[in-house]
Amino acid sequence: MRLLLIEDETELSRSICQYLERDNFICDASYSYRDAMERIEDYNYECILLDITLPGGNGLNILRRLKEQGKSDAVLIISARDSLNDKLNGLNLGADDYLTKPFHLPELSARIAAILRRKLFEGQIRIVTDDFTLDLHEKMVRGKKGYIDLTRKEYDLLLYFTANKNKVVTKEAIVEHLWGDHIDMNDNYDFIYTHIKNLRKKLVQSSCRDYIKAVYGMGYKFNLEPEENTIEKE
């Protein structure tokens, strides 16, 4: 799948591309307003990551141009501006999501995955692995022996992991994704351990492999062979 990243900070742009390319995305980087405008005329992308403050112009104009042309490229705004007005502005112009800098790359990954699922398959999809199937419409997980009874948090956690498979994800990023980032937890993330433990237990009990590996002092990694994971339309 092809992505366009419109971001003037080359270093940030490089990290994002490297991270996403591991998920088999083809990532085009554009560093300026004019270059970005040319690219959206010439190509179609599955998803565009758009910074608002760009040298040479406002990123929102690129969004307007896309909508004028009736293009269906999904747009995720990544911006340092975090006021409600900025967000509403972007979303009203037709952006699919809005992510405030600084963000965790796994969070970006999860947001892109969610947008693509919505955009390409209208949410009617299943994530299928050898051992389980995640039905996004029903918000259910089916294992080899039938439905696996997961709590809301465990389901969200599993979905988050599938968007960041084979990557190390920090506890901090998990907490921010599942609980929101504004409550300052004093760097005390032990409480997510219970959720991880329960999810692992439930998956293993349904004869799944033990996908989740703890990375010492850091976080967790969800191991999945690349060819094992497919997205199916219902």
Add this chain to the structure above:
Amino acid sequence: MKLLTKYSLANILVMVAIFIASSLVLFKFTQIILIREMKADLAGIETKVIDYVNLHNSFPAGYLTDEAFISFEKTGINKTERKTVLIQMFSKRENKMHNFMKLDFPLWFGGSWNKISIAKPLEGMHHLSRALITISISTIFIIILISLLLNGLLLRRLWKPFYESMDVMRNFKLGENESLVFPSTSTEEFVFMNDSLTLATAKAKHDYILLKEFTENASHEMQTPLSIIRSKLDMIIQEKELSLKQSELAREAYSSIKKLTNLNYSLLLLAKIENQQFDNKHEISLKEKVEEKIDPVREFWLSNQITVEQLVNESSIKISPELLDILLNNLFSNASNHNTPSGKISIELKQNKFTISNSGSPIPLDEKKLFTRFYKTGVNSNHNGLGLAIIRQISRVSAVHTMYKYANQRHSFILTW
């Protein structure tokens, strides 16, 4: 002491001094003139007596004039000296001792020297001095009285624009958009003062806005490098064969980046609140909001063995939803992070009153410094010390009153509105 009182006091003192001095001088001059007149009078009587003696060859009998006493005394061969003296004598007319001026002079008559004494009462002078003193004192009193009256009236009238301007200044707050309106006045000094004040406040406001803009821009600019560092860390930990040591270093770097991000976010937030960027006030059901906020933190409390008592009743508040969100987040974070292991938190919501208390350090916090920026209790504190400053700032723009109380080993924050 008021300026005018000071001025009047000096004025009155000087006037009193001048009056006393001038009265004294006037008294002295009048006295000199009167005495000279008296002496001339006495000399006139002397001439008359001599003429009489020369004419009639005898002393005039009794009184020559009504008010003058006259006496004759034979002194033989002794010739008395001619002199004028002031004496006390019994005045038959006033029936008491009185001041008299007496002239003694010698006269050759009947083959011997005689001492002739003529005395005239100094009644006139006595009356004059009394009149002068009365006039002086009453004039001084009248002047003081009039000054005091004028003082009171003028103070109210003339100084009114001054006090009005001062009232305006007292209500002046940096960060408020309303411009100052000083009362119009025709007094030049006050016009000058008002102009200077307008200029000074305008400059202060301008500088303040620049400072705020600077904070906001600085925070925005900081976000980009923070994003880059965070993304690089996210990439580093994806590396295979990362050693335990390297993981530990990365984790510490993450932790610091998070702190820096929070600090930056808080500073930006404070600048925005001061800039009145959150003026979308709505009537919000606080009960719903509080319950919604308790939910995600519950797990954190559970894992830290913090027990929570909650008594949440229906109450509504008019506030910006975004600010309410931040306010509750900060209050909950505060109560959680400064708690002791196996501590307690109690949350109580009543009509127009929200109280959150937590167990914590046994020392009450410094109420004066508590809500200031970067207030920290411990040296190695994990927090940026802006949480309470944000709470205070949000309360201020939302017309909520915040109070801190320490009782029964509980730190309480009480919000009323």
